[in-house]
Amino acid sequence: MNEEIKNKIIALRNEIQDGNLDPYRVSEMLVELTSLFANANEEVIDASLEYNRKLLVISEDSESVAKAKLKAETTEEWRRKRQAENLKEWCVEMIRSLKYFIKSKIEELK
Numbered sequence: 518m519n520e521e522i523k524n525k526i527i528a529l530r531n532e533i534q535d536g537n538l539d540p541y542r543v544s545e546m547l548v549e550l551t552s553l554f555a556n557a558n559e560e561v562i563d564a565s566l567e568y569n570r571k572l573l574v575i576s577e578d579s580e581s582v583a584k585a586k587l588k589a590e591t592t593e594e595w596r597r598k599r600q601a602e603n604l605k606e607w608c609v610e611m612i613r614s615l616k617y618f619i620k621s622k623i624e625e626l627k
Contacts (some may be wrong), residue, residue, distance in 0.1 A: 522556045525549070526604055533611060541624050547615050550608055557605040564598040571595075 529546055532538070538546075557592040576585035589595055 519560065522553060522560070523600075523604060526553055526557070526607055529553075530607060530611060533614065538618065540619060543615050544616055547612060547619075550612050551617070554605065554608040554612065557601065557608050560601040560622070561598070561605050563603040568592075568598040570593040623625070 522537070529550060550606050568589065572585060572589040575588045575592075576582055579585035579588065
């Protein structure tokens with residue numbers, strides 16, 4: 518995964534965990550997370566493609582698909598794929614949380 522993207526996502530996660538967010542900052546974070554989500558999607562696609570290629574190579578030398586899959590899940594390609602999927606899921610959950618935060622602030626103002 519692109520370390521810059523990963524670091525930005527982690528920095529936003531840390532900022533959310535620290536709390537004390539104002540609605541203006543939350544809206545900025547939503548825009549940034551949406552952009553990072555698109556980057557994370559691209560990374561998942563690229564990492565999945567690499568993993569599937571590795572799985573194909575391993576499966577040619579394995580007795581069964583199940584054994585090939587187990588072997589493939591010990592590779593760096595699988596690790597990269599899982600990391601990309603996890604970061605994408607973080608983005609989704611943070612976007613949901615921030616949207617809920619904004620909705621609750623709007624309700625407070627009513």
